[in-house]
Amino acid sequence: MFELSARPTAVKxxxxxxxxxxxAVHSSTPxxxxxxxxxxxxxxxxxLSPGRRHLENLAPTIAEVMDRACMSLDCVDCFAVAKxxxxxxxxxxxxxxxxxxxxxxxxxVVGISSLEMIAWQSLEEGRQGICVIDAKRGDIYAAIYxxxxxxxxxxxxxxxxxxxxxxxxxxxxCGDLKLCGDPIVNDILERRPHVLRIPVPIPSAAACxxxxxxxxxxxxxxxxHTLVPLYIRRSDAEEKKAGEGRxxxxxxx
Amino acid sequence: xxxxxxxxxxxxxxxxxxxxCSQLAESMTVLAIETSCDETGVAVVRNGDVLSNLIASxxxxxxxxxxxxxxxxxxxxxxxxPSLTRLALDSANVQPADLGLIxxxxxxxxxxxxxxxLKFAQGFAYAxxxxxxxxxxxxxxxxxxxxxxxxxxxxxxxxxxxxxxxVSGGHTLLVHVKALLDHRVLGETVDDAAGECxxxxxxxxxxxxxxxPQLERMAKGGNPTAYHFPRPMLEDDTFDFSFSGLKTAVxxxxxxxxxxxxxxxxxxxxxxxxxxxxxxxxxSKTVRAAKRVGVDTVTxxxxxxxxxxxxxxxxxxxxxxxxxxRVADPVFCTDxxxxxxxxxxxxxxxxxxSTDLDAEIEPSLCLGD
Numbered sequence: 001m002f003e004l005s006a007r008p009t010a011v012k013x014x015x016x017x018x019x020x021x022x023x024a025v026h027s028s029t030p031x032x033x034x035x036x037x038x039x040x041x042x043x044x045x046x047x048l049s050p051g052r053r054h055l056e057n058l059a060p061t062i063a064e065v066m067d068r069a070c071m072s073l074d075c076v077d078c079f080a081v082a083k084x085x086x087x088x089x090x091x092x093x094x095x096x097x098x099x100x101x102x103x104x105x106x107x108x109v110v111g112i113s114s115l116e117m118i119a120w121q122s123l124e125e126g127r128q129g130i131c132v133i134d135a136k137r138g139d140i141y142a143a144i145y146x147x148x149x150x151x152x153x154x155x156x157x158x159x160x161x162x163x164x165x166x167x168x169x170x171x172x173x174c175g176d177l178k179l180c181g182d183p184i185v186n187d188i189l190e191r192r193p194h195v196l197r198i199p200v201p202i203p204s205a206a207a208c209x210x211x212x213x214x215x216x217x218x219x220x221x222x223x224x225h226t227l228v229p230l231y232i233r234r235s236d237a238e239e240k241k242a243g244e245g246r247x248x249x250x251x252x253x
Numbered sequence: 254x255x256x257x258x259x260x261x262x263x264x265x266x267x268x269x270x271x272x273x274c275s276q277l278a279e280s281m282t283v284l285a286i287e288t289s290c291d292e293t294g295v296a297v298v299r300n301g302d303v304l305s306n307l308i309a310s311x312x313x314x315x316x317x318x319x320x321x322x323x324x325x326x327x328x329x330x331x332x333x334x335p336s337l338t339r340l341a342l343d344s345a346n347v348q349p350a351d352l353g354l355i356x357x358x359x360x361x362x363x364x365x366x367x368x369x370x371l372k373f374a375q376g377f378a379y380a381x382x383x384x385x386x387x388x389x390x391x392x393x394x395x396x397x398x399x400x401x402x403x404x405x406x407x408x409x410x411x412x413x414x415x416x417x418x419x420v421s422g423g424h425t426l427l428v429h430v431k432a433l434l435d436h437r438v439l440g441e442t443v444d445d446a447a448g449e450c451x452x453x454x455x456x457x458x459x460x461x462x463x464x465x466p467q468l469e470r471m472a473k474g475g476n477p478t479a480y481h482f483p484r485p486m487l488e489d490d491t492f493d494f495s496f497s498g499l500k501t502a503v504x505x506x507x508x509x510x511x512x513x514x515x516x517x518x519x520x521x522x523x524x525x526x527x528x529x530x531x532x533x534x535x536x537s538k539t540v541r542a543a544k545r546v547g548v549d550t551v552t553x554x555x556x557x558x559x560x561x562x563x564x565x566x567x568x569x570x571x572x573x574x575x576x577x578x579r580v581a582d583p584v585f586c587t588d589x590x591x592x593x594x595x596x597x598x599x600x601x602x603x604x605x606x607s608t609d610l611d612a613e614i615e616p617s618l619c620l621g622d
Contacts, residue, residue, distance in 0.1 A: 058372070059379050059610045073380050088324070089368065092331055096369045100376025103335050104349045224335040235324035241317070 023076045024209035027094035028086030028114045033205035034065045042206045043069045055093045080212030083111030084230040085133055085141040091229045099224040108221035110212035113230055117207040119145030119152040122180040122198045129178035132185050135160055141232055160232050163188035281353035285594030288370030289362025289390045291321045293333040294590035297345035303405040304345035306591035309333045316462045327365035334373050356597030359387030360618030367614040375610045384607035386597040391620045393592040394419045395430050397585040398552035407595045413550040416543040421555035422448030427492045429546045434603055438620050439542050440492025447531055448557045450496035454503045454527050468524050469560050475525030482530040492542050499530055528562055536566045540574050554581040
C-alpha cells in the first residue's frame, strides 16, 4: 500500500567484539514462549502453558524475561517472531507486539516459519523430514526440510493439505523422511507405521531466536514494514470467493 | 526527550497499574492508533493540535465481498500499521523518542482488528517505557465535533454541555455529555444501527458496497415524500432507536412494487424516501433529547454524520429549537485516530490513570463502562 524507504537497520556485525542479543516471541501455538539469547547462548526462555489470557500475557512475559536477564529492551539488537503458520490470532499478537517494539526502537526484525523451527529442533545433520503443524478442520500445514551444514533448508512447501496427501510426499522423497512436529504426527498416516515420528510438543522460542541470529549474520534481517505473516490458509471469504474448496493452499500473504 | 527508564531499583516499571500521567500533561506528544473496524488510523496530537491524522481505507478490499470481512480487515491492519505509523510520525515531524504517551482503541469493534492495533501500541509503549491509554471508540467520537480548523485543533476551551448523536454503520447512540469526560447514555439502537439500515436497504435496492453513500447519491433529486416508510420508535418516550423494521418495510415494498427498481426516477424517489425516514427519526429524537436534558448544544459524529441530508435536517431543526449544532468535519466523523489521541490526552491532562500493558481488547465495550 505504501512505498517507503527502509530505515537503516544496522546490525552489529560479527567480530566487532559485541555479542548480538536477540529477543524472540513464539505465539503461533497454544503455548506462549519468549526467549532471550546472546550470540548462540540462551540467556532466558519462558514458556507459558495454554491458557485463557495467554496472549494478553505477552508483554508481561517479555518484561519478566528481560528482568531475569537484568537487561532493558534497548539492549536488544534484533527482534524475532514466529511468523506462522499456526493460530491466526497468535501469529498476529506476536507480530503486532514485535513490530511495535522494533519500530519504536528502530531495530531489525526477523520472522521465522514455525515449521522451520520444528525442523531445526528435530532434524539431524544430513537428514530430511516433513514438519507438520495441526491446521484444524482436518488439515495440516506441512513442509519438507533438510539439515545441511548446520542449516535447515526448505525443500518443499509450506502447504495446507489433508494428512492423506503426506503419502505422496513420502513416496516421492529420495531417502527416508521423518515426520516431525505437533503431537498430531502420532495420529496420522496409521498405515505407515515404519515412518519415524518425532513429536515436538512444546514450541521453542530459543530456536526462533537462534535461527533469527543466523539470518541477521547473513544480512537477511527485515524491518517492521516488510515483515509479513505466513498464514498459508486464506480467509474463509477468499476461499468461498475463489470457489476452490478449502483444501487448496492459498497464496502466502 | 529520552525514553523513560525501564528499571527503577531493579523493578520493571511499565506494567505497574494506574501509572499517573498527569505530570506528562504539558507538552506531551501522543501517538494514537485506531483499528476498530475496516480503516487503519494513526495520528499524532500534541496539546490539542492534530499534527497528523492518516487513514488507510480498506474499502476496495471489502467492496468485492459486499461488506467488511473481519479476517481480511485484521490482516490489512497488521500490514498497514508500521508504514502508516512511519508516515504519521514523519508528517508530524516527530521521532519515537519525542513521544510522551501512546493511545489505542480498546473497543468496541471487531475483535481481531482491535487486537492488532492494541498489541502494536502496547509493544510500542513498552519498548519506550511510555504510559499507554486504551480508549473507548464511542467516547472518542463524543469529542470529534470539537475539532476544527486547518490545521485541526480541539477547541475544548469553548466546550458546552451537549447532547451528542453518534451515528455510524455499527452504532446509533444519543449521549448527554455533561462536562468533559462526564457523560451518560440517553438511548441507543435496540437492533440495527442507522448506517447498517442505510447499507442493508441500499443492498435491497441493488446498490453496490458501501451502500450508504451510494443511497445518498441516488436520493439526490428524488422526492422524499413519494413513498411513506415507518419512522420506528419516533413517538416512543425513550431515546432508543430501532431500524430493522424499516429495512423489512423496504423489503416488503420492493416485493409488492418490483417495477420501482426499473424506473430511474422511482428509484431515486425510493432512496430519498428511505433516507427521509432515517433522518426524521434521528433528527427528532436528538432535538427532543437536547430539550429534555436542558442543554443548548447538539453535536453529531460517526460515519452517517457525513450524510448531507442528515446535516441539513439537523441544522434546520436545531435552528428552530434555538440549539447550536456542531457537526464533526467529515474526516473526524468517520473512524480516525486523531479523536483517540485527543481523548487520551484529555484523560491524561485530567490525571486519569493509564491502562495496563496487558489489558485485553473489549469488543463489546459500552459507553457506560
